[in-house]
Amino acid sequence: xxxxxxxxxxxxIINKYLFYKNLYINRKYSSNKKIIKKIDHYQWWFLKQKLRxxxxxxxxxxxxxISTSDHFKFKNHKLIYSGLISCMSETxxxxxxxxxxxxxxxxxxQKKNYCFISIDKNxxxxxxxxxxxxxxxxxxxxxxxxxxxxxxNISNNYNIFYKRIKA
Amino acid sequence: MIFFxxxxxxxxxxxxxxxxxxLIKYLDLKKYKIVIDKLPxxxxxxxxxxxxxxxxxxxxxxLNEKKDASLFSKLIKNKNNNSIVIKDSYRLGFExxxxxxxxxxxxxxxxxxxEKKHFVDCYINHSPIxxxxxxxxxxxxxxxxxxxxxxxxxxxxxxxNSVYNKKKITSDYVFYNGGSxxxxxxxxxxxxxxxxxxKPFKIILIIGPFAKxxxxxxxxxxxxxxxxxxxxxxxxxxxxSGTKVFISSAGVSTFESSFLKIPTLLFKMNDNQNLxxxxxxxxxxxxxxxxxDLNNSDKITQLIILMLENKDQIKKMMSISNINxxxxxxxxxxxxxx
Numbered sequence: 001x002x003x004x005x006x007x008x009x010x011x012x013i014i015n016k017y018l019f020y021k022n023l024y025i026n027r028k029y030s031s032n033k034k035i036i037k038k039i040d041h042y043q044w045w046f047l048k049q050k051l052r053x054x055x056x057x058x059x060x061x062x063x064x065x066i067s068t069s070d071h072f073k074f075k076n077h078k079l080i081y082s083g084l085i086s087c088m089s090e091t092x093x094x095x096x097x098x099x100x101x102x103x104x105x106x107x108x109x110q111k112k113n114y115c116f117i118s119i120d121k122n123x124x125x126x127x128x129x130x131x132x133x134x135x136x137x138x139x140x141x142x143x144x145x146x147x148x149x150x151x152x153n154i155s156n157n158y159n160i161f162y163k164r165i166k167a
Numbered sequence: 168m169i170f171f172x173x174x175x176x177x178x179x180x181x182x183x184x185x186x187x188x189x190l191i192k193y194l195d196l197k198k199y200k201i202v203i204d205k206l207p208x209x210x211x212x213x214x215x216x217x218x219x220x221x222x223x224x225x226x227x228x229x230l231n232e233k234k235d236a237s238l239f240s241k242l243i244k245n246k247n248n249n250s251i252v253i254k255d256s257y258r259l260g261f262e263x264x265x266x267x268x269x270x271x272x273x274x275x276x277x278x279x280x281x282e283k284k285h286f287v288d289c290y291i292n293h294s295p296i297x298x299x300x301x302x303x304x305x306x307x308x309x310x311x312x313x314x315x316x317x318x319x320x321x322x323x324x325x326x327x328n329s330v331y332n333k334k335k336i337t338s339d340y341v342f343y344n345g346g347s348x349x350x351x352x353x354x355x356x357x358x359x360x361x362x363x364x365x366k367p368f369k370i371i372l373i374i375g376p377f378a379k380x381x382x383x384x385x386x387x388x389x390x391x392x393x394x395x396x397x398x399x400x401x402x403x404x405x406x407x408s409g410t411k412v413f414i415s416s417a418g419v420s421t422f423e424s425s426f427l428k429i430p431t432l433l434f435k436m437n438d439n440q441n442l443x444x445x446x447x448x449x450x451x452x453x454x455x456x457x458x459x460d461l462n463n464s465d466k467i468t469q470l471i472i473l474m475l476e477n478k479d480q481i482k483k484m485m486s487i488s489n490i491n492x493x494x495x496x497x498x499x500x501x502x503x504x505x
Contacts, residue, residue, distance in 0.1 A: 011484045014453050015444050038456055039466045046473040046480075 009054035063087040065099040135161035177377040181346020186326035211376035236266035295449035297321035327422035335409030339368035347377030355464035425450040430481035451485035
């Protein structure tokens with residue numbers, strides 16, 4: 001049985017983080033398909049990374065994914081928008097599902113939060129996984145729909161799902 | 168007697184000179200000569216003039232390694248037969264070393280390139296690449312050097328200046344482009360920084376001795392009261408130690424700012440600045456861009472401001488850099504005492 005663990009992301013991986021973000025596997029399903037330039041990444045790191053909680057998912061001590069969680073507020077609600085960045089140019093379904101499981105273990109500990117994920121409509125692998133982690137589709141009549149879609153700049157090519165973590 | 172043969176000109180910059188100056192300081196050398204092509208008439212070298220020898224007179228100039236070796240051999244034979252030769256030059260390689268080898272007691276080469284072939288008794292390369300202890304790199308080195316060659320490798324043999332006055336020159340930003348680089352590559356950024364509505368801040372521009380456009384730089388920035396020009400400062404560490412953010416070409420000053428743990432934005436200005444991302448990180452430098460990024464002056468200006476605002480965060484990142492001058496000094500003293 002392979003050993004999985006987590007490790008907090010710190011500032012010293014700023015350049016590695018960009019390397020991972022720019023891997024084709026990550027750009028393929030990302031809203032921004034272009035290679036991110038270093039200068040833009042450095043600026044983003046100082047402005048936005050501080051608001052993001054990220055940790056590595058390690059398999060046998062080697063990073064396979066970075067779990068990201070952007071924490072923000074809407075009215076009186078605490079919201080989390082989470083994502084995964086692959087650290088490998090190729091991945092397998094088992095590792096991916098394991099990373100999603102570890103990420104959701106973390107999210108389920110964030111009490112009184114609403115968690116959101118967005119999945120590319122062309123991503124056949126992750127088309128149905130949300131059901132097994134307690135997510136529901138975010139419908140247009142939901143109070144968060146407009147805000148989440150606009151604030152996070154999520155295009156129509158993505159389905160949005162959410163779940164409520166109770167106290 | 169120790170003879171240093173180095174590259175020193177507007178083409179080659181100040182890096183080789185600064186490196187051997189640090190070795191002279193580490194070893195506290197009194198009797199030595201620094202041999203260069205021609206001594207420039209700069210006040211920067213006044214204090215060292217008596218120890219500098221110009222190899223080429225009048226209109227003569229460097230042609231090839233063989234001719235250079237012949238001239239240099241004559242010079243060291245005249246002075247002393249039992250001399251140590253320390254060479255820090257990108258132009259002089261295996262052929263030159265083999266010719267000089269016969270005429271000296273010991274020959275040492277300071278280099279930045281693992282792939283170059285040498286014929287020396289000792290090879291010095293202070294690149295952080297050697298912290299990795301990569302067998303492949305060591306094998307290349309062994310293959311390119313004599314069997315009996317001693318290797319002084321990695322930042323534990325760092326050759327850079329570490330001595331500065333207690334009275335720091337304080338500033339928010341210091342801009343530097345090496346001993347011969349054109350500081351005006353930063354012009355747009357500096358002017359944009361001055362236009363920001365942040366509280367008044369101080370900028371220092373360090374102009375190296377080989378920079379040809381001091382007057383032009385002076386004219387361009389004379390109306391800016393928050394900008395101070397340091398022309399040919401003997402020691403850039405006095406300015407570096409008192410600043411909050413350092414913006415520089417990725418030369419020898421990379422080591423100096425790493426030693427002082429000054430948040431630094433580095434630009435790779437030429438191919439000799441050949442460290443990889445991981446190697447810069449081993450020196451505690453996480454922010455490095457290419458020369459062409461300077462075209463994006465708006466973004467660079469914003470980044471520099473962000474670096475100032477987050478300087479404490481960057482300093483924490485630099486804690487990885489553990490350059491210990493006492494150790495470096497001891498390492499060199501130990502080797503040269505042999």
